[in-house]
Amino acid sequence: MLLNYLFFIFASITVGCSLMMILTKNPVKCALFLVVTFISSAGVWLLAGAEFLALVLILVYVGAVMTMFLFVVMMINIDQVESFKPKIWRYFLVSMTMIGGIAYCMYLAIKETQLVGRTVLDREVIDNVSAIGMKLYTEFGYSFVISGILLLTAIVASIALVYRAPQNRKVQNVKEQMQTKKSDRLKLIDL
Amino acid sequence: MILGIMPAISEGFLLLMSTCILLLGTVFYQKQAKIIPWLVNFSMFVGIILILYSAELPTGLYLHGEYAHNFLTVLLKLVLLIFAWIIFIYTNKEVESSTCVEFYVLALLSIIGMMVMISSATFLTLFLGIELMSLPIYTLVALDKKYQQSSEAAIKYFLMGAVASAIMLYGISILYGISGSIDYLTVQQTLKNLLWVGSGNYAYTFALLFILTAIGFKLALVPYHTWAPDVYQGSPLSTTIFLASVPKLAIFAITAKLLIEVFPVLVEVWQVWLLVIGIFSIIIGNLSALVQTNIKRLLGYSAVAHMGYMVLGLAATTTEGYSAGLFYLITYLIMIIGIFATLILLDKQLSIEHIQDLQGLNSRDPLLAGSMLLILLSMAGLPPLVGFLAKLFVLKALLTVGYIKLVIVALLMAVVGVCYYIRIIKVMYFEEPLHTDLITVKPYKRILVAINAIVLLLLGLQPVLLMRYCEMAFLI
Incomplete structure (x- = not known):
């Protein structure tokens, strides 16, 4: 109670x-x-x-x-x-109608359904931590690895988005120098 | 025990290669190294071979029931990797050199996510796969930092995608609440038992609708399509070709899996949903595409319409309809990759933004214009090309189940579609070019685009080459 x-x-x-x-x-x-x-x-x-x-x-x-x-x-x-x-x-009326509709549907849906309680753990392992550990590295090993890849993605993505290479570094770009033509640098204006 | 992970060997190899590229990328960052694209090509090649190898393994569930391995997954993964490889060849050197490494690493990670989605057997792997697919794509859209539009597009895409994921997760949580399990088989079994007893129908329908809504977001079907044109327009072309093509395969895979394997009992519900949403996608997508002047936006709206046709194929709920949907999707991907590839190749000299930028392309580069002509006619659905047959198969599957009115509407809208594709052709062929200098493109890319167009003609003449596999995928 x-x-x-x-x-x-x-x-x-x-x-x-x-x-x-x-x-x-x-x-x-x-x-x-x-x-x-x-x-x-x-x-x-x-x-x-x-x-x-x-x-x-x-x-x-x-x-x-x-x-x-x-x-x-x-x-x-x-x-x-x-x-x-x-x-x-501004969107109060629309959103409230939608929320009301969804809530009503949900009430209808849940009303006559028997929800399953939490799943019972194995009897041998008593505490949650070891139970999670056991499941994580055996049964859900594949998902665990994918979550790891997801974190790697997040790191790469965030660095790729915020990293800006040094802007005014004075490095020679030899290839560009060799390939420059006259027309790139020189501009003729009719006077 | 080692046999247990063998079906997933291709994913594992791609993961290894993406981390290798990431490490090497930090070393070769300054040198504009050619090694990165070569490594990407290598990994795609070996990935395809490993997929072919895994096709020999016995089908079933692997990795504690989290990984499904059957003909459908192998076929979809094979197609996915081939298309991704073609995209990587096209985008070679077209990606901005300062973000080249990130582009390839993120794209590879995204492909791994799609493969996880394709072979998912529980809702957990399904959700992780969706996230692993989407997160890199959000980043790819915003990768070009000089381009202000692309950050706007990325934010829109990210918010929409996050909301869609949340909605899907909510549906999954309701399913878990009812059935106490997250793997497809158990959920399907409990659903069947509950319906036998006569309770839980509403709750399942409620959860199904949430999941379908999320799928609608990801496929950009009509009430949820608003992000597609903006994202297509805002992202750099090398990203658009990626996000407009391969993710659709993965989403098709999960849609087919969920509807056919998990919710076969609720077929009335999802059939109606697919029919309504599909026909509205066709109508609104085609009509909105008519008035576009920006070619990327136009392709975005046309993607909405094409996905509508694909979904109608699924809505026939027969094996014929499913394979027609898969056939439609694969041929559509060939077309969209070809068309975006042409735009990428032209982008350097013409800076493609509007349809008018293609003015008089024929006199400047007959080969590219010709390939584009074939692809556009195929998209419009004219007879000798495969686009016609794809539409025919879908509509025929619908007709056999008896939806004549829907078929008529879809046909009328296909006629509307012809208008805007023909408009692009008119601009390319019958208008005078502004400049007369020839287009310079690497020969191998030019040949690849031509092959891309010829494949459409070939499949149009011999659809059995592809249709055979599409039918095999859904035979149980």
Whole structure:
């Protein structure tokens, strides 16, 4: 019973804060609301018995990613950004109708369906961490490798996007010098 | 045990080669090295051979049921690698030299993602494959930093793609909630059992619609097509040829797999969805392409229309329809690669942006103009060429299931399509060129474009050469 109450508390905090994250105009506040959302969803995961994932969520997302994000947001000049205030009210009616429609469909869909509870782990391994470890390196080994490639891609992509080669370096380009024609350098103007 | 990873050997080799190119790229960065394109050619060649080797292995699920290996996956991967190789040959030296290494590495990684998608057997590998395919493409669009349009296109593409991925993930999570599993077989089994009992129908349909929406985004079908023209226009040509062609194969693979293998029970739902979305894609794509002046935008809208035809083939829900869809897709890819390749070759001298830039191409370079003529006529769907047969097969498959009105609309729209392809031909052949100097292109690329066009004619005369394999892929 207490667990049920806790679940609803955490879930409502999650939903409320994610709504606030979208609606607030100040980017720093947005980021902070996102942090709260992460923490409360970690709480939901704890209740579901996934304590390792909950801790990882807090450590990685709240501790590392969001801190970095906040850094970046604070370094950008916010006054400039603020001139692009989102005009949420313009699309209010359309979006609310759509959200209502989807929510109603979802209610219909879930109403008569029996959802499966969380999958039961093997009895031999008791704690989550070793269970995840076992599964990750055996059953999900292929997916694990692909996630690794995905991270490599992210590194290559981000470096390719932000790296700019030194602009005014004075290096001779011999090939270009050899192939230069008169017409490239010399411009004749009729006087 | 080593046998367990053998079907995935081609992916493994490409991964190895892409990391090698990445490492060598840091060494040869300054020297404009020719070694990078050679390595890429080598890896594509060996990749194709390894695919052919893996075709001999017994079909089934590998790697703890995460990797499917059957005739369809082998065929699609083979086609994917061949097309990718052709694209790499065309883009050789056309990519800006300062980002050459990144271009090839990211493109190779993206190809690995597509192969993962093609042979996915669980929703987890499916999602990872989609991400691994898309992330490098987003970057490739923005790679040319001098070009302001391309960052705009990249942001649009990225946001749309991220939303589509999120929607798909949501659908998958609902499926997991109902069936407690993420592999295709189990989900399909539970679906069948639940429907037998008579519950869970709505929830499955709901999840299916989310997944279909994401697929619609990725294929740029009509309500979700808005990104396609902008991205085609904004990205550099060497990227456009890549993103306009090979990813479609991978997305076709997952669409066919999901609909045929996982949701065979919900066939009424997805058939209606495909029919509606396909016919609207054909109508809106063709009509919007009519008024375009920018050739890349035009091709973007025409891609929407062509994907509509392809989807109609799937919507026939017969083996004939599936193979017609695959045939349509492969021939369309030959055409789109040929046309973008011609544009790439002309880009240096003509700086292609609008249709008018092609003015009087015939008198400056008869061979390229002739190849382009053949390709455009094939896209329009005129008889001796394969574009006609591809449309014919799709529409015939639809007719046998009895959708006469849809076929009539699709035919009318094909006529509309002819108009804008003919307009490009008119500009190339019947208008005077602004300059008269000849186009200089490397001979081997010129020959490749010509071969590309001749293949269309050949397949038009002998469609069995390709159709045989397309039919074999869907025979179970």
